Amino acid sequence: MAAPESNVRPPHPLRPGRPRVHSSPNPLPEYAVEIAGLAKTYAARRRQPAKTALAGVDLAIPRGSLFGLLGPNGAGKSTTINILAGLVRKTAGQVTIWGYDIDRQPLHARHAIGVVPQELHIDPFFTPREALEMHAGMFGVAPAARRTDEILAALGLADKADAYARSLSGGMRRRLLIGKALVHNPPVLVLDEPTAGVDVELRQQLWSYVRTLAGRGTTVLLTTHYLEEAEALCDRIAIIDRGQVVACDTTRALVHRLDRKTLVVTVADALDAVPAALADLGATLLDPLRIAFRYQPSRTRVQDLLGAMQAAALSVVDLTTEEGTLEDAFLALTRPPAAAA
Numbered sequence: 552m553a554a555p556e557s558n559v560r561p562p563h564p565l566r567p568g569r570p571r572v573h574s575s576p577n578p579l580p581e582y583a584v585e586i587a588g589l590a591k592t593y594a595a596r597r598r599q600p601a602k603t604a605l606a607g608v609d610l611a612i613p614r615g616s617l618f619g620l621l622g623p624n625g626a627g628k629s630t631t632i633n634i635l636a637g638l639v640r641k642t643a644g645q646v647t648i649w650g651y652d653i654d655r656q657p658l659h660a661r662h663a664i665g666v667v668p669q670e671l672h673i674d675p676f677f678t679p680r681e682a683l684e685m686h687a688g689m690f691g692v693a694p695a696a697r698r699t700d701e702i703l704a705a706l707g708l709a710d711k712a713d714a715y716a717r718s719l720s721g722g723m724r725r726r727l728l729i730g731k732a733l734v735h736n737p738p739v740l741v742l743d744e745p746t747a748g749v750d751v752e753l754r755q756q757l758w759s760y761v762r763t764l765a766g767r768g769t770t771v772l773l774t775t776h777y778l779e780e781a782e783a784l785c786d787r788i789a790i791i792d793r794g795q796v797v798a799c800d801t802t803r804a805l806v807h808r809l810d811r812k813t814l815v816v817t818v819a820d821a822l823d824a825v826p827a828a829l830a831d832l833g834a835t836l837l838d839p840l841r842i843a844f845r846y847q848p849s850r851t852r853v854q855d856l857l858g859a860m861q862a863a864a865l866s867v868v869d870l871t872t873e874e875g876t877l878e879d880a881f882l883a884l885t886r887p888p889a890a891a892a
């Protein structure tokens with residue numbers, strides 16, 4: 552499949568099918584998506600009170616990044632994505648996609664983005680080939696400029712190109728939805744929970760395809776509930792909670808920021824309990840031969856912990872250290888429902 556050409560403007564909405572080489576002085580925006588002060592309050596309906604889903608979100612997604620948007624249920628992830636996709640109207644704030652303001656240049660903005668929705672809704676009466684062709688038509692991509700066969704092949708759907716969509720498995724449907732989001736060759740691809748409910752093998756396939764797209768220059772924004780997915784795929788992550796961004800950093804820095812590590816020491820002789828001096832340093836007994844120290848690397852040196860072991864006349868046989876995980880960072884940064892105001 553041809554590389555999405557990030558230096559090529561999406562097709563002009565009024566002159567479809569003819570992507571134009573960007574002629575502005577700043578052909579490649581520094582940020583593929585910029586969001587400032589984004590707010591959304593869903594209006595009250597019947598017995599439902601008004602609901603503020605986003606309360607001033609600021610996000611800058613660097614061009615070419617694989618960016619993860621994480622957050623607990625109801626945090627505002629889908630609302631953010633639906634605003635980018637033009638499906639939900641924001642209450643306040645500014646959004647640009649590939650440099651196009653979604654209020655002032657909505658058609659350009661929409662052509663710069665492909666959105667893969669969470670729901671696996673596919674019209675059962677169209678084959679994958681027909682579905683892609685129709686979608687390309689909707690975006691005004693001229694027949695000669697369409698890449699239907701390329702996309703079907705890249706997504707492993709070539710042999711199902713002319714099958715009824717209703718005969719496709721869940722995984723194939725998900726891939727077809729990705730294909731639909733790519734027909735107009737957008738520089739920004741948004742995946743809302745791309746691997747929810749898919750098996751391990753397909754998850755690996757999708758990850759690999761997402762990495763390929765990112766490697767070719769497509770900016771990818773994905774939401775996921777699977778923290779290991781974000782950790783494995785994303786170079787930057789924003790954590791959103793109750794409509795606000797509570798952290799936004801490189802994946803590595805987020806984990807590092809936790810400032811928590813665990814040192815596990817194996818001792819030569821079985822213990823009934825940790826000596827009091829070690830308990831004061833945060834040590835606990837994992838089993839009679841292993842002591843765990845949970846410590847903050849910024850405050851405590853491993854050398855000091857080992858010194859305390861020696862002072863307690865314990866003979867060390869082996870030791871390992873464990874970093875915090877993204878899950879630890881996520882839990883530390885988001886509030887459980889009970890702690891909510």
Ligand SMILES: Nc1ncnc2c1ncn2[C@@H]1O[C@H](COP(=O)(O)OP(=O)(O)OP(=O)(O)O)[C@@H](O)[C@H]1O
Nearest residue numbers: 593602603604622623624625626627628629630631
């Ligand atoms: N159409 C709507 N009308 C009223 N409230 C809504 C609507 N859509 C979402 N909400 C509310 O807005 C808040 C944010 O919802 P949103 O779907 O954006 O969160 P999310 O982070 O995507 O959650 P999840 O991970 O569960 O999909 C929630 O409290 C939700 O109930």
